[in-house]
Amino acid sequence: MVKTEKKRVRFVDTTLRDAHQSLWATRMRTKDILGILEAVDDAGFYAIECWGGATFDVCMRFLREDPWERLRQIKAVCKKTPLQMLLRGQNCLGYKHYPDDVLERCVAKMCENGMDIFRCFDALNDVRNLEAAIKAVKKYGGHAQGTICYTVSPVHTAANFVKFAKEQVDLGIDSLAIKDMAGILTPAAARELVGALKKALPDLPIEVHSHMTSGMAPAMYMAAVEAGAGAIDCAVATLSGFSSQPAHGTMKAILEGLGYETGVKVDRITEIDEYFKKLKPQRALQANANAEVVDVQVLIHHIPGGMISNTRSQLAQQGALDKLPEVLEELPRVRKDMGYPPLVTPTSQIMGVQAVLNVLTGKRYETVTNETRQYVAGYYGRSPAPVDPKLEKQILGKEKKITCRPADLLEPGLAKAAKELDPKLVQSEEDILSYCMFPAVALDFFKWRAKPEGERDPIPADGELTIAKAAEQAKQAKEAPKPAPLSADDAKFAVIGKQFVALFGSLGGNLKVDASALAAAPAAEAPAQEAAPAPAAAPKKTLNATLTGTFYRADAPGKANMAEEGAAVKAGQPVCVLEAMKLFNPVKATEDCKIVRFLVKPGETVQKGEPLAEIE
Numbered sequence: 001m002v003k004t005e006k007k008r009v010r011f012v013d014t015t016l017r018d019a020h021q022s023l024w025a026t027r028m029r030t031k032d033i034l035g036i037l038e039a040v041d042d043a044g045f046y047a048i049e050c051w052g053g054a055t056f057d058v059c060m061r062f063l064r065e066d067p068w069e070r071l072r073q074i075k076a077v078c079k080k081t082p083l084q085m086l087l088r089g090q091n092c093l094g095y096k097h098y099p100d101d102v103l104e105r106c107v108a109k110m111c112e113n114g115m116d117i118f119r120c121f122d123a124l125n126d127v128r129n130l131e132a133a134i135k136a137v138k139k140y141g142g143h144a145q146g147t148i149c150y151t152v153s154p155v156h157t158a159a160n161f162v163k164f165a166k167e168q169v170d171l172g173i174d175s176l177a178i179k180d181m182a183g184i185l186t187p188a189a190a191r192e193l194v195g196a197l198k199k200a201l202p203d204l205p206i207e208v209h210s211h212m213t214s215g216m217a218p219a220m221y222m223a224a225v226e227a228g229a230g231a232i233d234c235a236v237a238t239l240s241g242f243s244s245q246p247a248h249g250t251m252k253a254i255l256e257g258l259g260y261e262t263g264v265k266v267d268r269i270t271e272i273d274e275y276f277k278k279l280k281p282q283r284a285l286q287a288n289a290n291a292e293v294v295d296v297q298v299l300i301h302h303i304p305g306g307m308i309s310n311t312r313s314q315l316a317q318q319g320a321l322d323k324l325p326e327v328l329e330e331l332p333r334v335r336k337d338m339g340y341p342p343l344v345t346p347t348s349q350i351m352g353v354q355a356v357l358n359v360l361t362g363k364r365y366e367t368v369t370n371e372t373r374q375y376v377a378g379y380y381g382r383s384p385a386p387v388d389p390k391l392e393k394q395i396l397g398k399e400k401k402i403t404c405r406p407a408d409l410l411e412p413g414l415a416k417a418a419k420e421l422d423p424k425l426v427q428s429e430e431d432i433l434s435y436c437m438f439p440a441v442a443l444d445f446f447k448w449r450a451k452p453e454g455e456r457d458p459i460p461a462d463g464e465l466t467i468a469k470a471a472e473q474a475k476q477a478k479e480a481p482k483p484a485p486l487s488a489d490d491a492k493f494a495v496i497g498k499q500f501v502a503l504f505g506s507l508g509g510n511l512k513v514d515a516s517a518l519a520a521a522p523a524a525e526a527p528a529q530e531a532a533p534a535p536a537a538a539p540k541k542t543l544n545a546t547l548t549g550t551f552y553r554a555d556a557p558g559k560a561n562m563a564e565e566g567a568a569v570k571a572g573q574p575v576c577v578l579e580a581m582k583l584f585n586p587v588k589a590t591e592d593c594k595i596v597r598f599l600v601k602p603g604e605t606v607q608k609g610e611p612l613a614e615i616e
């Protein structure tokens, strides 16, 4: 067949979502976006990716902005280019499965507020976790983009990926994304995968998403486009490279040199780049200043960049940084035991925590997190390959594995959430949905918003992540006291284990020790934890903080205190909670005792080792 027209490939701009999530800890403000949005809208992109779980969470948590308002303001400017978002399937914008009524209402409101394209993905590539999301997107008139989360394993063959794509086509997707979150898709594998997809599903438009972590992404994009992919994800130069996407300019040069038409306007991408270059000193995460430009190790261990930096900082806080190589070796073994899940939120955190525990205890799976147990029991969905049967038996014991769609077990959540909220704090239906996604974060934001302007806590100033502060934190982490050896002391280990569950940062919802929903930002956004000082010597018998965090007496907003002053408690009974890295971590009584009085007020920050309550 003779081709008469020019070959065409489209660019999706990720600057306003993934790029600043990867490089600026998601700290781009709405005003930053609005300052250049008209140029972004006019640059000739196929779509503007500007919304997702992390941006939603960080908006309320750190920037004190309403994410729905951000969406409306973006839509008011963008008249030419569709808006695109990342939807975590049944996890919607959070880290656990939400009931169908919550998910559907969220999608309805997203459509109503201006979202056009929904990239729906599931960490396990379990199509059952995508059903409700895709159905809702179609119902409310959105473009449903299915997703293949790319990973490497004996069961992740091109043929299996094609099968998964077909399952999504059966649900009515309009296009398909290949999501290479770790940046490990090679050009040859991309050619094979896109080729196989095009052969089996010739009418399905394919978009490819990758990260520059290993440096392969431009070559891979080129191979994917030559094999038939119609769109690629790129960012403006200032926000490209490292763990972000390739730059528009790079890909434009490569592809136009091959005779492709991209439709991207050079003057506009230059203008956008100049704008963000000026903003960078205020917004860039200084901790990234030392990041490797190219990390080829990722091609060996396949662990996404954000997950490694998180593992490293958490090990440092435990004085066990020397164990990092062992943890990186253990992780692929854990992944194999668990049936090769792709490593993306939330599976990356579950496998990461378990690998750390396996190394620090010196005995694999002696301690198993709640999240690992839930994963093995099927509450996250079907693992790509079966979990090691011996291990499954050891972890589950008599507990039965579920085989249904996990969300089928959930009660409707909308009415309950609406009832829980103080009507004085709620301004819109969107507020109720924000609360469903991130109850504690949303509530905190609503309360902040309800105060007169002069009485609100200040929003962390621009440039809060200065080099000086990063250096100070690094120094403190280095000087933090080494904890005593753990292996002989199970009780202490349980505490350390919980800390890891907490400190890994991204373990909201299903991953929490406690069932109340409190969500978290992905690993990359986790703020550096202050180093813990040596425990202070207490004059009386006290119950001490197991980690540095914020003290609360109830395990969820609005709930009753876990233990009252004067009450007798049994060893192991939760007495209060510490919120650290966005998780509520119960502090349990270390012995049978009486709580004489609490020494800290709810909402106060405590250091690890600090007395929380006097006991006798």
Ligand code: CO
Binding pocket: 018, 181, 209, 210, 211
């Ligand atoms: Co990405």
